[in-house]
Amino acid sequence: MTRNEITTPDGLDRTHHSIQLNTVATVIAVDEHHRALLMRRHRWIVDTIGLESPGGIVDLDEEPLNCARRELLEETGFEIDELTLVADLEPMPSLVRTRHLVYLGSNPRQVAMPSDAEEAAQLLWIPLEETTALLAKGMLLGSGTAVGMLAAAALFKGEPTTQSPGQQFVALPESH
Numbered sequence: 629m630t631r632n633e634i635t636t637p638d639g640l641d642r643t644h645h646s647i648q649l650n651t652v653a654t655v656i657a658v659d660e661h662h663r664a665l666l667m668r669r670h671r672w673i674v675d676t677i678g679l680e681s682p683g684g685i686v687d688l689d690e691e692p693l694n695c696a697r698r699e700l701l702e703e704t705g706f707e708i709d710e711l712t713l714v715a716d717l718e719p720m721p722s723l724v725r726t727r728h729l730v731y732l733g734s735n736p737r738q739v740a741m742p743s744d745a746e747e748a749a750q751l752l753w754i755p756l757e758e759t760t761a762l763l764a765k766g767m768l769l770g771s772g773t774a775v776g777m778l779a780a781a782a783l784f785k786g787e788p789t790t791q792s793p794g795q796q797f798v799a800l801p802e803s804h
Contacts, residue, residue: 629645629646629647630645630646630647630648631643631644631645632644632645632646645723646723646724646725647723647724647725647726648724648725648726649724649725649726650685650686650726651685651686651692651726651727651728651729652683652684652685652686652726652727652728652729652772653683653684653686653692653693653695653696653699653728653729653730653731654681654682654683654684654696654699654728654729654730654731654770654772654773654776655681655682655683655696655697655699655700655708655711655730655731655732655733655776656681656714656730656731656732656733656773656776656777656779656780657682657700657704657706657708657733657734657736658732658733658734658736658756658780658784659734659735659736659753660734660735661753661755662755662756662757662784663753663754663755663756663796664681664753664754664756664776664777664780665681665682665704665706665736665751665752665753665754665798666679666680666681666751666752666754666773667679667680667681667682667703667704667750667751667752668750668751668752669750669769671769674769676766676769678766678767678768678769679752679754679762679767679768679769679773680768680769680770680773681730681770681772681773681776681777682699682700682702682703682704683695683696683699683700683703683772684698684699684702684703686729692729693711693713693731696711696729696731697711700736701739701740701743702742702743702744703742703744704736704738704742704751704798705738705739705740705741705742705743706736706737706738706739707736707737707739708733708734708735708736708737709733709735710733710734711731711732711733712731712732712733713729713730713731714730714731714732714775714776714779714780714783715728715729715730715772715775715776715779716728716729716730717730717771717772717775719771719772728771728772728775729772730772730775730776730779731776732776732779732780732783738798751798752796752798753796753798754777756777756780756781756784756785757781759777759778759780759781760778760781762777763777763778
């Protein structure tokens, strides 16, 4: 935490604390049934089990879009052709600076096993129509996941889809 001496726009001098964190990129990958690929995880800092989109910290000199692709592959074993930026946000601008970039893509395909077993946890396909209920229950962890799911639900609403099988665990290929 950094202590800052600032002058507000109305000329008031004051002390304000701040925290600077790295940029984060996250992905909402949506299948043909309008389900998002999320991870069921325990986050110790808030002692909560919930659902989270694949993503992570953008490395120094890494493009955020490349980070989003890398994290999707590492954490899930899935790739996606096109990703579109749907949100560029600062989740806590009063105290913390940590830019979050949320990407949306459709038609993900599994090409490998997750290479980061700790990060992958359980992979689930979650129907987009469950977004608001999951958000109200506190099940969507992190602002990137919440904003991304809301954006995906809004963008795909009313589009034709094949019959959705509902929530479903991802069957991972057997490792050799």
